Amino acid sequence: EAQVTQNPRYLITVTGKKLTVTCSQNMNHEYMSWYRQDPGLGLRQIYYSMNVEVTDKGDVPEGYKVSRKEKRNFPLILESPSPNQTSLYFCASRPGIVLYGYTFGSGTRLTVV
Amino acid sequence: GQQLNQSPQSMFIQEGEDVSMNCTSSSIFNTWLWYKQEPGEGPVLLIALYKAGELTSNGRLTAQFGITRKDSFLNISASIPSDVGIYFCAGLFGTYKYIFGTGTRLKVLA
Numbered sequence: 001e002a003q004v005t006q007n008p009r010y011l012i013t014v015t016g017k018k019l020t021v022t023c024s025q026n027m028n029h030e031y032m033s034w035y036r037q038d039p040g041l042g043l044r045q046i047y048y049s050m051n052v053e054v055t056d057k058g059d060v061p062e063g064y065k066v067s068r069k070e071k072r073n074f075p076l077i078l079e080s081p082s083p084n085q086t087s088l089y090f091c092a093s094r095p096g097i098v099l100y101g102y103t104f105g106s107g108t109r110l111t112v113v
Numbered sequence: 114g115q116q117l118n119q120s121p122q123s124m125f126i127q128e129g130e131d132v133s134m135n136c137t138s139s140s141i142f143n144t145w146l147w148y149k150q151e152p153g154e155g156p157v158l159l160i161a162l163y164k165a166g167e168l169t170s171n172g173r174l175t176a177q178f179g180i181t182r183k184d185s186f187l188n189i190s191a192s193i194p195s196d197v198g199i200y201f202c203a204g205l206f207g208t209y210k211y212i213f214g215t216g217t218r219l220k221v222l223a
Contacts, residue, residue, distance in 0.1 A: 004155075031209075035213070040122070040215060041116075041215060042116060042117075042119075042201065042213050042214055042215035042216050043156070043201065043213035043216075044116075044213075045210075045213075050209075090155050090156070092155075098144070098205060098208065098209050099144055099161065099163060099205075100161075101144075101146045101148075101158050101161060101203065101211065102158075102203075102211065103158075104148075104155030104156050104157070105155050106153070106154055106155050107153075107154070107155050
């Protein structure tokens with residue numbers, strides 16, 4: 001089944017403790033992206049990647065890092081999480097042909113206390 | 114960053130009613146997508162629109178690409194309880210970036 005898989009689904013952590021949210025896609029998509037969803041703000045892009053070793057900032061990149069060492073994986077790293085990073089996070093991927101839109105993972109709900 | 118304005122923000126409707134929602138921007142978009150997010154899941158693509166004025170249906174859902182290219186509309190006919198969720202529009206800005214709307218939360222009363 002074609003899908004985007006992200007883990008974990010739920011995570012509670014403490015301020016300052018580094019964490020990684022993994023994301024993997026099995027569709028051989030070139031583009032991958034991370035979004036955060038907050039009430040009233042919709043989906044905001046954190047980082048995106050156009051291909052292996054090519055990443056760029058989205059609209060809200062502060063406090064996050066990403067890497068794209070393999071085409072299928074695009075982990076999101078929070079080096080020192082803070083409470084304002086409590087949110088619902090989605091990984092998404094799409095083909096190089098932009099018209100097809102993104103396929104989303106099931107989400108990771110992160111709480112930073 | 115840019116965002117698209119969706120309205121209404123939320124709505125309660127009776128089962129069987131038709132639903133209309135829209136997405137507007139001050140910028141021109143080249144493609145419009147409509148997604149639905151069910152509780153506990155990621156957004157799933159419903160309809161894609163590629164030309165100004167285009168009208169496309171997917172079952173009981175019909176979406177339109179506004180003539181000005183600055184807006185899009187989604188209609189759901191004869192709503193049913195499983196239509197509940199958050200509906201997002203997304204506009205293709207330039208050649209590679211999708212901008213997402215703020216979402217319309219739909220609740221259907223049986």
